[in-house]
Amino acid sequence: MSDYNFAYLDEATKRMLRRAILKAVAIPGYQVPFSRREMPMPYGWGTGGVQVTAACLVPEDTLKVIDQGADDTTNAVSIRKFFARVAGIATTEATAEATIIQTRHRIPETPLTEGQILVFQVPIPEPLRFLEPRETETRTMHALEDYGLIQVRLYEDTARHGEIARAYAYPVRVEGRYIMDPSPIPKFDNPKLHNAPALQLFGAGRECRIYALPPFTRVESLDFEDYPFTASKAAGQTCAICGAEDSYLDEVIIDDAGGRMFVCSDTDYCATRCAAQAEDAA
Amino acid sequence: MYVAVKGGARAIENAHRWLADARRGDRDLPDLDVAQIREQLALAVDRVMAEGSLYDPDLAALALKQARGDAIEAVFLIRTFRTTLPRFGASLPIRTDAMQITRRISATYKDVPGGQVLGPTFDYTHRLLDFTLSDAKPVPAAAEAAAPAGPVPHILSHLGAEGLIQPEPAEPADVPDLTRAPLAVPAARPLRLQALTRGDEGFLLSLAYSTQRGYGRNHAFVGELRIGYVRVAAYLPKLGFEIEFADILVTECESVNQFQGSRTQPAQFTRGYGLVFGQSERQAISMALVDRALRARELGEETGTASAQDEEFVLSHCDNIQSSGFLEHIKLPHYVDFQAELELIRKPRRDAYAGQEAAE
């Protein structure tokens, strides 16, 4: 433990965050404004996720932090270390062992379970922001359920590109009501949002928004009858390390001649598969 | 075989050690004393206090030392510290008309009651490098005059007495707190001023400059700029009396701007207001100009093209801790998204080539 209050934030701040989180859970997909605090890491580096995690943590939790699917990327290491220091909680790299998982840009491949909370770091929480920079305008669109503009824009994509040209942060509709930004996860991960047994919380610190998907919530990726949503990834590739065919793959350039290989972005998934293969071989 | 990059933790620790080493610099030179920074880099300290929203010259000096002189990094350190401090309440409004003046000028009158006081200003210095500063030569003390006795009324109050300048409303009973409630627009003027006083100096300067060049032109005179110490007091409800607990240095600027009048109001001067911690007059004047620009809608002036008049734009982008954090976050790995983009680009190209080959 440390000289700081449990999980760093003072109790008044945690109460404020907790109230916002409950409202977010009660209105799935709606972005609840909250009065974020300056955190000891920069805006844009996960302050929203860190505040949500801090508000939810209990001493018995086991925390996993990933960035790009990996436990050992520098910012994931930094955030994990922060919580180990200010909350004295256990940490893990194993998805199955974690009770809270804070993530940037991925949903783990291993299916999440009922006891788990997945906390997303969100840079721009507003799914309509790429169409309309003004908060005053987008707030009205959500209030009136006036989503014609985004439908038109996405359909224009299909005319120009033959598909909806969104590879990540692919917008979803929650319970047929709010359109929501799932954070910049690749659209490959979108189906995992739907009917998930785990509670999914989203924290955008700089933009002061918290939103949520309760467990077993209907989450549909926006699409059109003639252009249905597809959860794509690197075509025709398998992981060069574990051989997985079902996981999201990172492309790695391995030499100056442009040689490349594909490996699992989820490092725990890859390592777990390799360990199982080694055991089978022995 | 390639193994995904490991050792993030060790890399971070090594980077921190290197940073500490680089911060200290040449060990043959004496370590910089925090008090030296506070006294001799006072304007840097003032900027950190203003944008850090915390009046503590010693901490601001320490932050500058830790940040290797990077003002925004120092502001960040102060903000993060500030947010952990307990709150006992709000002070009573400070009385800038009771300021112990160290500098006070008006551009609108040749002379004013209480006098023009140039104070410690760069204004009329010739910007020639003073090579003698390289040697630690003693600096003679400046001559001191007695401070004016009693309050020094604001110069614009003379315009007010004539009804020529729009009066400001009495203070609202319930002042919003930018640091405790999420920003919502449209924002009341007290909230806008709170955002501006801690806003990035460079951003406000550019916006203010843009209004001078015609983007939301509202020709401004510096009605008064005053710098000096004011007393801070608070009312303690549990004890039933006021206590005075600090003297702080602030810079205040009131601009005088034209206003054409409207169907309901006769032509009148209007005011832009700037108030910042420390001696930060570039910030105070910029703040006054931007404050006035943001009042365009309320005053029924033409709006639409000027960024400085756009409340949501200004308030969403003036904070340098938010903007620098988000700007710099693109240094973080984004390879998962980039991979998704690669696929998005490759697929139509594959399809196009396949189509070409089929045609051939």
Next chain:
Amino acid sequence: MHLTAAFQTPPLDSARAFRQVLDSMARPGRIVTLDRVAAPAPCSPAAAAAVLTLVDGTSPLHLAGAHAGASIQDWLRFHLSADLVERHMAAFALGTWEALGPLSHYPQGGAEYPDRSATLIVECAELRAERARLAGPGIETEAWLSLPDVAALQENAARFPRGLDLIFTCGAQLAALPRSTQIGGR
């Protein structure tokens, strides 16, 4: 003045209490146990824990009926500096279903800010997984909860995304009903 204790170690106890409340709000109908704190009668331990975890001077509280007694007021003021208000100003309200009165008297949130609505903490004589069938977000197939007034709560759910969120307490038991839950009959 005698005041019963609040949490023994506030940061840890309130964290644990919040996780229970969060779990109940995320899984409507799930009954959780909160027994770490005693409040003056007639406030139940579960309601006391919820109030201590969520309410402070920045979230106005309405006390209804017997819950507006002097001992509860003193306890709340001492531990939370709570701002006690009338129904239409409340972010939280505490009392029995009858004492709380019509749901329409509380802030419902607006179309642009539906989150600016009250959360009611309803003290119940019993709390069981029966009577009213619940479905919607947080519920895999169906859940059941002994709701006090199905028609009024159905009306509340029909206002989604506006509307109230409810926390039901009975002794050390607590369950929640967010506005997003669809309520069937018996």
